[in-house]
Amino acid sequence: MARSKPSRGAAKNKSDTVATVKAQYEDLPYPERNPADEKKRLLLGSPSGLPEIEHYLYGGRLDRSKPFRVLVAGGGAGDALIMLAQQLADAGVAADIHYIDLSTASRAVAEARAEVRGLAGITFHTGSLLEIESLGLFDYIDCTGVLHHLPVPQEGFQSLARALAPQGGLGLMVYGALGRTGVYDMQAMLRAITGAEDDSGAKVTVARRLLDASPPTNRLLRNPYLTDHKEGGDAGLYDLLLHSTDRAYRVPELAAEIDQAGLRLVSFVEPARYDPGFYIRDKELLTRLSALDPIERAGFAELLAGNMSKHIAYCVRADNADAGPPEGPTAGAVPVLNLSPDFKGVASGLKELPITLDGLTVKNPLPPLGIEMLKRCDGRRSLDTIRREIGGLDWFRFKPQFDMLYKPLSGLNKLLLRFP
Ligand SMILES: C[S@@+](CC[C@H](N)C(=O)[O-])C[C@H]1O[C@@H](n2cnc3c(N)ncnc32)[C@H](O)[C@@H]1O
CATH class of the missing domain: 3.90.930 (Outer Surface Protein A; domain 3)
Structure with missing residues (x-):
């Protein structure tokens, strides 16, 4: 499995770091997808399904008669792009959809998937989500699994915030620290025993050997909820265990990034999991918890559950006070x-x-x-x-x-x- 040799190892500066990330995804577009599968099924996920966008960001009242501008930032092999473009087409919404990614190989997969489905109205760009001023403003931006790979994630949050239309919304996913127990142990060990002399194929082989050799007490082996290294092929394993630039967030850290970028957090997904009351029935504890602010409560719930390997959040511009989920069901809902x-x-x-x-x-x-x-x-x-x-x-x-x-x-x- 000899592959090209992207320059890896300790990145010296931001542009080296970005070049290393780009090289990984040129080599191993993520996730592994076969465009022919588009004939068999539509992959659904979160964030960025049309029902979610409408519910969380537009109170269930998206004006489907207006053209809808979408940006899929760091679109990879196209999962969110294909899902949303197909759902908008099925709903008869006139959409102007833009995809951007550093990796031309990932873009090629996404383009091929769109072609198999006959999806029109998508413009593909190769480049960085940090340089999107010329693309204009968007009603919706998807950024799934990307911001935690930037050398300075806040620059990414700010770039996306600037690209939001006044009533626009952002659906993002970043890694959750607690549910990724064991990942960073494995990454550290693999950094210690691989180097620039190993191409990606060699690194993947070493990682598989290390997984096989690890005792059952190893923290990744004891974490059954991560599957990319078992089910995600080489690209999945590399993304999880060999990434050069990868950080994970606790809830308060993510909330601070959102806030600092001039955004407002509208809802986590799944929202109940961020409420301590979802897990706890003890009245004394609930009374004490009621004194905490919403982010403190969400952070408490995260610690309590201990199983969140990612955080999905819908956000809007801080000056958009209207956005949010609907109040509740009515007969016409x-x-x-x-x-x-x-x-x-x-x-x-x-x-x-x-x-x-x-x-x-x-x-x-x-x-x-x-x-x-x-x-x-x-x-x-x-x-x-x-x-x-x-x-x-x-x-x-x-x-x-x-x-x-x-x-x-x-x-x-x-x-x-x-x-x-
Ligand atoms: C883990 S993949 C996620 C792909 C896709 N969003 C998904 O969820 O399936 C990360 C993607 O982000 C892209 N990426 C990383 N940094 C980027 C940047 N600064 N600008 C644009 N794309 C970037 C990578 O090339 C890669 O395709």
């Missing part, structure tokens, strides 16, 4: 099952819906009509239509049953609302 499980084979008598979050299984109690409601949350039917379809219960009996679904499932990003 259209519920959307997000990243939906398949309810076709699920028995109507099911009493609870288990959802597993990085090792933590939450059993959500279901109301009597819960499964029949969920089957119809397709992003087209309003709640009133659903109510009539499943027996015409009057609204005041129907609504509490729907609330029993909406409150927990929206907290886990599984059930969202739009108000067409």
